[in-house]
Amino acid sequence: MNAKVILLAILLPLQAAAQGFAGLGAAVDDFAVPVPGRALEFPADHGAHPAYRIEWWYLTANMTGPDGTPYGLQWTLFRSALAPRDGQGWETPQLWMGHAAVTTPEAHFVAERLARGGIGQAGVVADPFAAWIDDWAMAGPDFDQLRLTASGAEFAYDVALTATGPLIRHGQDGYSVKSAAGQASYYYSQPFFDLAGTLTLPGGDIPVTGRAWLDREWSSQPLAADQTGWDWFSLSFDTGDKMMGFVLRGTTDYTAATWISADGQATAFPDGAFAATPLGWHEVAGRDVPVTWRARLPDKGVDVTVTALNPDAWMQTSVPYWEGPVTISGSHAGVGYLEMTGYDE
Amino acid sequence: MTFAILSALASHWRRNPLQLVTLLAGLALATALWSGVQAINAEARASYDAAAATLGEGQFAQITARGGGAISQQTYVALRRAGWAVSPVIEGRLDGVRLIGLEPLTAPSGLGPVRVDAGADLGAFLSGEGQIFARPDTLARLPDTGAAGVASPDVAPNTALTDIGLAQRLLGRAGQIDRLIVAPVQPLTRQPLSDVAPDLMQSAAQEGGDVARLTDSFHLNLTAFGLLSFAVGLFIVHGAIGLAFEQRRPMVRTLRALGAPLGSVMALMAVELAVLALIAGGIGVGLGYVIAAALLPDVAATLRGLYEADVSGQLSLHPAWWLSGLAIALGGTAVASAGALWSLARMPLLSGAQPRAWAMARQGGRLAAVAVVLLLVAGGLAVWGSGLIAGFAMLGALLIGGALALPPLLARMLRLAEGAARGAVTQWFWADTRQQVPGLSLALMALLLAMAANVGVSTMVSSFRLTFTGFLDQRLASELYVSAADTAQAEAIIAVAGREADAILPLLSADQTVEGLPAQVYAARDHATYRENWQFLRAVPDVWDRLARAEGVLINEQLYRRAGLDLGAMVPVGAGVSLPVLGIYGDYGNPIGQVIVTEALFRDVFPDIDALRFGLRIAPDQVGELRAALRDQADIPDAAMIDQAAIKAMSLAVFERTFTVTTALNVLTLAVAGFAILMSLLTLAAMRLPQLAPVWALGLTRRRLAGLDLVRAILLAALTGALALPLGLALAWALLTVVNVEAFGWRLPMYLFPLDYLRLGVLALLAAALAALWPAWSLSRTPPAQLLGVFRHER
Known part of the structure; x- marks a missing residue:
């Protein structure tokens, strides 16, 4: 086991049953813990929260090319703290990890970056907003106008994002409960980005337009110890309405959902309101992963079939998981993104 | 039946414990030297690999x-x-x-x-x-x-x-x-x-770490020693097994006459040899570990001093090493006994029960032919061969050919001496000596190989030492070397040295790729230091003047050989500047190419590079004062200054270490050869009785006979030594001009060390005399009744 593997072992222990997926169920130690009732403050909360163990800036996008071909794109920056403090230089305990992907109906391109905090190689500044790791960046004059870049060995992208709606606070004004035992995170989204830019793929450059959805979440122990993974849906319907829903798989499943109307009104739904059932499985990277789902939110008349655009959208990164664009049919039509973690070999 | 055959076979060793000891000791020594050297090399290579893996080199x-x-x-x-x-x-x-x-x-x-x-x-x-x-x-x-x-x-x-x-x-x-x-x-x-x-x-x-490449020549020496020791050991084993099989021919005939199938007898003899080989191999690997553990600290110190290679001074035991030691003991026994088993298998049931020891003389002609062919092959490879494999093939052909040529050459020399001899005793002495050559030939071949290896390897190591120390004198011409941490400190050094030192020679270098090979460009200030000290392998006239006028560059031998850049060839210096080669200099111990340009040109091409290292010229007795001035006035720590005398002393100390290792291996291989002579003489002693008894009966005393035996052993060793010298020098030549150039890119000049060879010759004579002493002494004490017994009807 080399130094790198050791790092990942501590950074993200793989599916250790006692610690939930990727160590997200690990004990809190001296880290800060989300509490209900704290109002999110912007632009400050766009930045990093080093007192919390884990945090991410998570963007997914559904796009189409000039010939109508659908594409998906992911850009994620994770922050993981070894200790609840910040600092300058190599001594800082803040570690950063970036994931980028482009999904086409036939192919899925993935890249990963790791960096130490404190030396300028990776970080997040709230205002003017900039999040970066190496040459990947999501930055702009403010949170509503961002330029997003990433590159791997076989792909790159450079797209502009323009917000056309408000920020959405999930759960109780951004306090999002993750288990019956009370584990929670701070969680807000910007699901109203218009996107335009260029994908660079092995076949050449492709101009694309579409919609992007940015999730912001931070916590110190977002999962209960028995929760081994989750299935997370961000769905954008043709009506302009949107829905976020997740199932946390544990001894008993825990679900939550947010209904986002076309005009930006958010309604949170408690455990049990949202349900998702696998309809079809696909073998990828030696595991069986559900790539067709029936997702229901009866309170809003939602009963849809969610189908992966490319069932092989496996993120072969330090902590592997499935993440890719989906199409929606049934009571509503549209596109979205699906993320599934904790599917063991 | 199996048990009966086995006990019959074993009875031979019970009656001839000395033969058993010879066989075991020969094989154990061969395995010990081989596996000891392998252990040292493996330990060093593991260290290099670990270092290279640490840094991602390669x-x-x-x-x-x-x-x-x-x-x-x-x-x-x-x-x-x-x-x-x-x-x-x-x-x-x-x-x-x-x-x-x-x-x-x-x-x-x-x-x-x-x-x-x-x-x-x-x-x-x-x-x-x-x-x-x-x-x-x-x-x-x-x-x-x-x-x-x-x-x-x-x-x-x-x-x-x-x-x-x-x-x-x-x-x-x-x-x-x-x-x-x-x-x-x-x-x-x-x-x-x-x-x-x-x-x-x-x-x-890089393919393979720098250190691994640099140290290749050193490990080549060790490997050559290990291989030769093993070959010498195999000669002993071959002799011992051959003798044992000769003496057991009557027993085998008897066993077969009693109904034991040939297959069973052969199989059981093979099993017997395998068991002996495993025992001897085990002892040998253990001895090898002792040798390696004793030598490794010196080897590690040598490598650290010579190449800054960090090698563990502690030996670790690997199961693979034990297994390979046993395997080589088994393989060696198989090679050494194949001929004996083969001739036994073809032995007619009712004849050939007599010892065939003297029949070996008949093979002389065939061996001589093989030797001539092998030596011709070696010569052909030396002239037309290219590549490292050809180099090693040449070494192998040369050594085996030389060893096989020894008995016929000795026989010829002895026949000449016999023809020139006057007097009955002298003529008998020469004739008897010639008759003994076949029986002693294996031991003498072992001595020849051991001496040739010693001459070859010590010539190579000594030539390297002379070349390298001469090279150090040339390269380390400045009396004091100073390194600055930054440009401010560099300016302080220039200020102080400008007042105190006779001359300041900035050491400027930049990395550059030449003809696709990694190389460094160095700057040389136009100064007498370079003109007086540097020697060229090849150069144009007025080389320093032309270099100072920026009309060309100097390159090292590595670049000359690898990139094929001869005098006049254009060398890219950097940023669109290409200049012709004015001179080629030897650059030993450096794995990559080097280009030297004049300082002004260097500063034009690489304006961003500041000199941080300096060579300072000053009278040797004022070095201490200059150090103190630099320390006090320019704030240079002592660790950043190194004087020429200290570097040279360190380099010489390193070579002394190398010599410790070489000398230890020399003594060991000679000891093995001496042991071979002792065993051959002892086993021949009993068989020679029928030849000695008549001479004794004619009036020569036992004491006189023993004295003649001693003289004979020394004479044979001296003749063998005389033949080993040219073979050893041929080996040294092959190592220096063929293998070294192929492996490392530089050709070392070959120097001769007559005193060393003389000392080695004396040592060899001493070893032979020591080996002959006991057989001679026991001959002088042979009871007259035993000598008389020769003349009885049965013996």
């Missing part, structure tokens, strides 16, 4: 500062942010231990042999007081840093690994990086290096 391309020196951390971050997948490394010495700081998050996977036992974690590596990974003995040498020491046997010797942050703090070099490791897979949108960091340069992954 696997990954590297980025370094163009003029040498540190890379700033900001530049590293700028490169990362420009899309370069690079990982920083810092390196320095902490109490003599090589401390390497790595960045585990960006390091390419597989880099750094840091193995963490269960319970260790990256949090501890990256935060808090940190962790240092090293071998336990290295950890013990480190000062107390507050960091937790983690014992990891896979880290290279005398090397400690830690996080780059901690390494920067411990080395007092915050914000500095020595080099960047370039990951094999790079992002699509990476910006050109020259745009982001123009003062950095990328070099391709």
Whole structure:
């Protein structure tokens, strides 16, 4: 086991049953813990929260090319703290990890970056907003106008994002409960980005337009110890309405959902309101992963079939998981993104 | 039946314990020298590999500062942010231990042999007081840093690994990086290096570490010794087995006459030999371990001093090593006994029961023919062969051919002497000596090989020493060498030295690729120091004047041979400047090419490179004062100054170490050969009785006969030695001009060391005399009744 593997072992222990997926169920130690009732403050909360163990800036996008071909794109920056403090230089305990992907109906391109905090190689500044790791960046004059870049060995992208709606606070004004035992995170989204830019793929450059959805979440122990993974849906319907829903798989499943109307009104739904059932499985990277789902939110008349655009959208990164664009049919039509973690070999 | 055959076979060894000892000792010695040398080489190579794996040398391309020196951390971050997948490394010495700081998050996977036992974690590596990974003995040498020491046997010797942050703090070099490791897979949108960091340069992954290449010649010496010792040992074993089989021919006939199938007898004899081989191999591997453990500290000290290669002074035992030692003992026995088994298998049931020892003489003609063919092959390979394999094939053909040619040559020389002899006793002496040659030939061949190997290898090592010390005199012409930490300190040095020293010679260098090969460009100030001291392998007339006028460059031998750049060929110096070659100089111990230009031209081509190292000329007795002035006025630490005398003393000390190793191996191989002679004489003694008894009966005393035997042994050794000298010199020539050039890119001039050869010859005579002493003594004490018994009807 080399130094790198050791790092990942501590950074993200793989599916250790006692610690939930990727160590997200690990004990809190001296880290800060989300509490209900704290109002999110912007632009400050766009930045990093080093007192919390884990945090991410998570963007997914559904796009189409000039010939109508659908594409998906992911850009994620994770922050993981070894200790609840910040600092300058190599001594800082803040570690950063970036994931980028482009999904086409036939192919899925993935890249990963790791960096130490404190030396300028990776970080997040709230205002003017900039999040970066190496040459990947999501930055702009403010949170509503961002330029997003990433590159791997076989792909790159450079797209502009323009917000056309408000920020959405999930759960109780951004306090999002993750288990019956009370584990929670701070969680807000910007699901109203218009996107335009260029994908660079092995076949050449492709101009694309579409919609992007940015999730912001931070916590110190977002999962209960028995929760081994989750299935997370961000769905954008043709009506302009949107829905976020997740199932946390544990001894008993825990679900939550947010209904986002076309005009930006958010309604949170408690455990049990949202349900998702696998309809079809696909073998990828030696595991069986559900790539067709029936997702229901009866309170809003939602009963849809969610189908992966490319069932092989496996993120072969330090902590592997499935993440890719989906199409929606049934009571509503549209596109979205699906993320599934904790599917063991 | 099986048991009966076995007990019959074993009875032979019970009756001839000396033969058993010969067989076991010969095989054990052969295995010991071979496996001892293998153990030393394997230990050293494991150390190089560990060091190379630690630094990613050989696997990954590297980025370094163009003029040498540190890379700033900001530049590293700028490169990362420009899309370069690079990982920083810092390196320095902490109490003599090589401390390497790595960045585990960006390091390419597989880099750094840091193995963490269960319970260790990256949090501890990256935060808090940190962790240092090293071998336990290295950890013990480190000062107390507050960091937790983690014992990891896979880290290279005398090397400690830690996080780059901690390494920067411990080395007092915050914000500095020595080099960047370039990951094999790079992002699509990476910006050109020259745009982001123009003062950095990328070099391709090297095949094999520098150190491994540098030390190849040293290990070649050891391997040659090991192989030759093994060959010598096999001659002994071959002799012992041959003799045992000869003597057992009547027994085999009897066994077969009693109904034992030939197959069973053969199979059981093979089993018997295998058991003996395993016993001897076990003893040999154990002895080899003792030899290796005794020599390894000296070898390690030599390698550290010569090449700055950190090699563990402690031997570790690997099962593979034990197994290979046993395997080579078994294989050697099989080779040595194949002929004896074959002739036994073809033995007619009712005849040939008489010993055939003297029949060997009949094979002389055939052996001589084989020897001539092998020597012709060696000569042909020397003239027309190319490549390292051809070089080794030539060595093999030369040595085996030389060994096989020995008995016919000896016989011829003795016949000539016999013809010139006057008097009955003298004529008998020569004739009897000639008659003994077949019986002693294997032992004498062993002596020949041992002496030839000694002459060859010690000529090579001594030539290297002479060349290298001469090269050091040429290269280390300045009396004091000073390194500055930065340009401010460099200016301080120039200011002080300008007043105190006779001359300042700045040492400027830049990395450059020439004809696709890595090379360094050096600047030479036009100064008498260079003109007076440097010698060229080839040069145009007025080479220094033309160099000073920037009309050309000097290149080292490596570049001349590898890139095929002869005098007049154009060499790219950098930035569109190409100049013809004016001279070629020897550059021993350097793995890469070198180009020397005049200082003014260097400063034109590389304006950004400042001199940080200087050679200072001053009268040798004023070096101390100059040091003090630099220390007091320019604030230069003592560690940054090294005087010529100290470097040369260190280099010579290193060679003394090398000689310790070479001498030890010389003595061991000679001892093996001496042992072979002793065993041959002892086994021949009983068989010679029928020849000696008549001479004794004619009036020669036993004492006189014993004296003649002693003289005979010394004479044969002397003749063998005389033949070993040309063979050894041929071996040295092959090593220096064929193998060295193919393997390392430089050709060492060959020097002769007559006194050394004389000493070796005396040693060989001494070994032969010692070996003959006991048989001679026992001959002088042979009871007359036993000599008389020869004349009885049965004996």
